[in-house]
Amino acid sequence: MANASQSVSSSTHRNSQPQDSEDEFWYEVRSRYRLTDQRVYLNAGGLGPAPRPVLEEFQRKLLEFQTVSETGYGAIENARMAVARFVGARPEEIAFTRNATESNATIASGLRLKPGDEVIFESHAHPGGSIPWLTRQKYEGVVVRIFEPDIESQQGNLERIQQLITPRTRVVQVSHVTAPTGIRMPVEEIAKMCRDRNLWFHIDGSQALGMIPVNIS
Numbered sequence: 001m002a003n004a005s006q007s008v009s010s011s012t013h014r015n016s017q018p019q020d021s022e023d024e025f026w027y028e029v030r031s032r033y034r035l036t037d038q039r040v041y042l043n044a045g046g047l048g049p050a051p052r053p054v055l056e057e058f059q060r061k062l063l064e065f066q067t068v069s070e071t072g073y074g075a076i077e078n079a080r081m082a083v084a085r086f087v088g089a090r091p092e093e094i095a096f097t098r099n100a101t102e103s104n105a106t107i108a109s110g111l112r113l114k115p116g117d118e119v120i121f122e123s124h125a126h127p128g129g130s131i132p133w134l135t136r137q138k139y140e141g142v143v144v145r146i147f148e149p150d151i152e153s154q155q156g157n158l159e160r161i162q163q164l165i166t167p168r169t170r171v172v173q174v175s176h177v178t179a180p181t182g183i184r185m186p187v188e189e190i191a192k193m194c195r196d197r198n199l200w201f202h203i204d205g206s207q208a209l210g211m212i213p214v215n216i217s
Contacts, residue, residue, distance in 0.1 A: 088215035100206040101128030107202050108132030111171060115141030119171040120164050122149050122157075122185075124178040129204040133173070143168070149178060154186040161190060171200040176208035184212070 032051035035041050041049070050058070065072060076096065084091045097103045109132060113119075119133050123146050136142040145164045150156030161172060172194050174185040187203055194201035208214055 086214075087209065088217045093216070099128075100126075100204065104129045104202075104204055105132040108136060111200060113140070113142050113170055116143060116168055117170040118143045118145055118164075118166060118168045119173065120145045120147065120161055120169060121173040122147055122175065122178065124149050124180055124183065125173070125175055126179040126204065126206065128206075129173065129175065145169075149181070149183050149185075151181065151183055154184070154189075157183075158186055158189050158193065162193065165197065165199075169197075169199060171202065173202040173204065175204045175206070176214075177211065179207055182207070184208075 032053065033041075033049050034052065034055070035049055061072075061075065077091075080091045080094045080096070083089075084094050087094075097106065105128070113136065119136075119142060121130060121133065121144070133142065133144050137144045147157075147160040147164055150160060157174075161174075165172075172190060174187065174190060175183075176187055177184050185203075191201050205214065
């Protein structure tokens, strides 16, 4: 993950003008955010500013619920359908949590594993994806097996996972796109390999969604 921000001269944005249609597009995107011109924003995951239309809708809905106090469940169901369309899933397959770390922890703590059962994940996993498994290793005897990602070859990453699989392997987890390095994992091929071996496969999609096309089905 890149640093959240970097101080720059305020003239960087203000004095630059779009040179072509692509520049115009990104200037339009930039105008949707309240981010200061005093810095360049570089954090593509972990933290994320909301665009102005989202902030305005959030504020409108918040005030609406303060005026007529309701649960908001209906709005959640509409959001569930929108997210399902965006990621290529069915609405009933979508669950909302507070963040990806909570999602990863829910998966890791929810699977029924016995002492000695093995979990494979990469050394570039975000702490939100690795610490839940390391906690189960410490307190429950689950065995964590970690591979160093191949930065040049998707096939190489598939092979590194295969080399760690044993009869005790129960779970394989990867980041779709790794947080510190931006490596893209061959998740479709890993999914097939796990199905063939009857293994749980968990993808931390935090860095991928909205950056590259995602179709869960």
